[in-house]
Amino acid sequence: MTTTEMFRLLCERLDTYQEQVIELQRQLVSRVALGPEVGGVGETAKAAFLTDLLQSWGLKVHHYPAPDTRVPAGERPNLVVYLPGQSSEKVWVLSHLDVVPPGDLTLWDSDPFTLRVDGDRLYGRGTEDDHHGIVMSLLAVKACLDLKITPPRTIALALVADEETGNDKGLAYLLREHGQLFSPEDLIIVPDAGSQDGTMIEVAEKSILWLKLTLMGKQSHASRPHKAKNTLRAAAHVIVALDGLQREFPLQNPLFRPPMSTFEPTKKEANVPNINTIPGRGVFYLDCRVLPDYDLEQVKARIQAIATEAAGKLGVTVAVEPVQWLPSAPPTAPEAPVVKALQQAVRRVYGREAIPQGIGGGTVAAFFRQRGLPAAVWMTANDGAHQPNEFCYLSHLIGDAKVLAHIALGAD
16 A cells, blocks of 8 residues: 555544544543642643553553652653554654643633533643644544554654643653653654644744742831832832843844744732732742843843842842743754655645744753754644633644644655
8 A cells, every 4th residue: 555545544534533532632621730830730640541542542651750749649741652663763743741720710711621612613721732732643643543554654652741831840851861762863743833824834942031030128018108118119110121121132033933032021929918018029020032142141131130220229129030041942954854744744734835933932842952853843723822712623633633644654
């Protein structure tokens, strides 16, 4: 049987999987996988479900747990599964098990951890980020198993923990402790970002700098502000002053979307519990996505200087502490085999031309690239990750599984 014929049969089989896709998403959404940094117990329940499912398909699941005393299980799960091919050449698909918190529940139209189906849309926390990657890769494997097709390339799935809160217990752990799993000759695909039409192949990322800014002033009764040094007011002045970073780091690169460095204040910790107390301590965080042209030490130094000056005018001090420090990795070459394979598959499945691009968001592909492992980030995404009413399209899951099948077959 030719690869073209195998691909046709796989596509036909994948088109029959709608109900299986819905049930798989239902099971994944219901198993809350939040990291301990956000008050969760980790990904153990979701990993156990996937382990049982894959074993029921006759596959061997390899476990590479990362020790973590912060969760009840004492470890974070990392799973690796192989569907052997006709050769040892591997197509890796790496997806992550964890999700982000739902945020303000009043902004959701339904329970974020109960799947809601509305036509082609599947709603729930994690449906896109990153159940999309998990489901599309499982579908490609299931179709091969159902049809007893041995693809020319081995399909290797990695289902990892801790992507949303730093990766130290996920891919970073695998690369650090079990780096022999991956080879520069492998085709490594990370379905964790993309465009609505599937035409973006992410090959480069900005540097990531997360900073914690702690302001120290003097607490007092709200009726006596002259005795206080108000850290909430000082934080407001600092945040406005930090808008000047855009002018200090003005370079743009059209490879990225958006093309400039960004500096966004995000999380703010609670200060005083009552209205009539002026806070003497305040903490907020800054999420910086920096073009590769700039050194992160230089960026941090300017943030410290700007914050110190702005807060100092109100008698408040500021300490700036890195939470995540991830300099941009060397980009994957636009002519890399994995990029070419994705372009060919997208053209065949969707009839569109996919283009290598850079993004501001961080993905685990950066960890691969830092190790000299060319990785491409791709899926057909609707840009709903981390938002209320997160959803994915059922049709995209099946279409993207066809793309993976095309790559595993090396089809024309």
